[in-house]
Amino acid sequence: MSSQQLCVPVPIKDKEFLAELVEKGKDWTLLHGIARRSKDHFSHDTITFAPFLLFPSTFPETEFKKAKKIQTTLNQLMHTVAHDHQFLLNSLSEITNVDPFMARLVQIYQEILTEGVTQKVSLGLFRSDYMVDSPTGTIKQVEFNTIASSFGALTSILPNWHRQVLSLCGLHDKIDNIPLSNTLTGYASGILQAYDLYHSRIRSKSFVSPAILFVIEDNGFNVGDQRLLEFEIQRQAPHVRVIRRSLTDIGNHLQLGDRRRLYITGIEIAIVYYRAGYSPAAYYSELEWDARLQMERSLAIKCPSVQYQLAGSKKNSTRISSTWNSREIYY
Numbered sequence: 001m002s003s004q005q006l007c008v009p010v011p012i013k014d015k016e017f018l019a020e021l022v023e024k025g026k027d028w029t030l031l032h033g034i035a036r037r038s039k040d041h042f043s044h045d046t047i048t049f050a051p052f053l054l055f056p057s058t059f060p061e062t063e064f065k066k067a068k069k070i071q072t073t074l075n076q077l078m079h080t081v082a083h084d085h086q087f088l089l090n091s092l093s094e095i096t097n098v099d100p101f102m103a104r105l106v107q108i109y110q111e112i113l114t115e116g117v118t119q120k121v122s123l124g125l126f127r128s129d130y131m132v133d134s135p136t137g138t139i140k141q142v143e144f145n146t147i148a149s150s151f152g153a154l155t156s157i158l159p160n161w162h163r164q165v166l167s168l169c170g171l172h173d174k175i176d177n178i179p180l181s182n183t184l185t186g187y188a189s190g191i192l193q194a195y196d197l198y199h200s201r202i203r204s205k206s207f208v209s210p211a212i213l214f215v216i217e218d219n220g221f222n223v224g225d226q227r228l229l230e231f232e233i234q235r236q237a238p239h240v241r242v243i244r245r246s247l248t249d250i251g252n253h254l255q256l257g258d259r260r261r262l263y264i265t266g267i268e269i270a271i272v273y274y275r276a277g278y279s280p281a282a283y284y285s286e287l288e289w290d291a292r293l294q295m296e297r298s299l300a301i302k303c304p305s306v307q308y309q310l311a312g313s314k315k316n317s318t319r320i321s322s323t324w325n326s327r328e329i330y331y
Contacts, residue, residue: 007177008055008169021165025054028161034154035224042219050154050224056162056178060132063139064179067130075126078146081320082122082311085113091316101280102313108293109306115297118260123194123271123303125149125187126312146312147278147304153228156184188232191271194301195240198270202261202299210270211241213262213300217276218246226275243267247282251291262298273303 012018026049029035035047081087089106096103127149130139163175195212212233214226230242245253245264255263262269272295276282283289296306310316 005058007058007174008166008171010055021054021168024168025052025161025165028164029158032157032160033224033228034157034161037219037221037223039221042221047223050222052154052158052161055165056159060137060139063130063132063137067128067139071126071128074128074144075124077320078126078144078308078311079124081316082146082305082307088307088310088316091319092310092313095313095315101283102310102315104283104289105306105310108289108296109310111293112296112306118297119299119301121194121197121301122305122308123190123273123301124308125152125190125303127152143314144312144317147309148275150222150225150275152183152187153225153232156181157228184228184232185236187229188236191233191273191303192237192240194303195237195270198301202259202270208268209239209241210268211243211264212271212273213250213264213269214242214244215250215272215274215276215295216244216246217282218248220276222275241267247277247288247291248284250295251287254291254294256294256298260297260299262295262300269298269300271303272298272300274309278309 012021029049029052030047034050034052036050037043038046038048089110092102092106096106124146127145129142129145131142132138133140159178159181162178166172166175166178191212195210199210214230216226220226226244230244233240233242243264250264253265255266257263257268262272277292283292292306296302302308304312
């Protein structure tokens with residue numbers, strides 16, 4: 001059985017020192033944006049620290065590098081699956097009979113195919129999750145996220161706390177073992193590249209530049225991760241406006257203009273970035289479902305498009321996980 005040596009020896013016998021580390025960690029995370037709203041006592045006026053590990057976890061370096069190396073291939077595989085209409089529909093044919101949520105997404109997808117895809121460009125911000133298999137010491141993929149891939153912002157910042165806590169514990173020789181994370185800047189850059197593509201191809205009829213739409217939950221608690229991404233977008237491109245709306249708000253204020261340009265309260269939308277809509281809880285009524293359909297029909301670039309969301313479903317992931325099917329699709 002493979003076992004990883006702990007980065008920080010535990011238990012820490014000096015309880016006073018441990019308590020000090022805990023308080024510093026909570027304050028540090030709050031002051032650096034690793035925060036969320038309370039699930040139990042939601043309020044727009046208060047935040048608390050997001051759950052985090054006080055000390056960094058040990059992860060096999062070779063397996064970490066392997067995960068990074070194969071990510072581009074996995075992205076290409078998922079993109080291919082999302083645009084293989086027959087494979088995608090066949091994969092989901094059984095589940096649509098028992099899962100109303102997936103059935104509605106498939107229905108939207110089929111409507112788009114029948115009508116004709118207005119915007120052929122899709123933006124994928126994917127996250128592949130792994131755990132280390134103890135007997136072998138190798139990584140095993142847990143899931144592949146294609147919609148609302150969260151914590152890219154928080155995990156770009158948290159390593160800085162882990163470097164600090166290693167220093168506080170006198171483990172200076174281990175600080176360089178913590179890898180850099182550029183997920184936050186990378187996510188923002190990806191969204192802005194899609195924005196520039198839309199802006200260069202579609203001349204706005206308004207003197208006001210189009211905006212980026214964050215589709216959010218009504219009372220979303222993961223505000224730190226979302227706002228940090230929003231602020232990073234505006235740091236990289238101060239002229240670009242970001243607006244946040246729930247599916248209900250969108251349903252009440254959405255309009256499609258010429259060439260199916262998407263407008264929300266009169267604001268043209270270049271990018272629809274979903275941080276909600278990945279579960280049935282976001283769709284209270286037909287209003288929200290119609291909002292989703294109209295956004296998919298629109299000229300705005302979706303992140304993700306409905307086919308990317310379907311490609312990342314558990315049912316579809318099960319099918320493509322076999323070696324035979326992966327070869328069939330990708331090669």
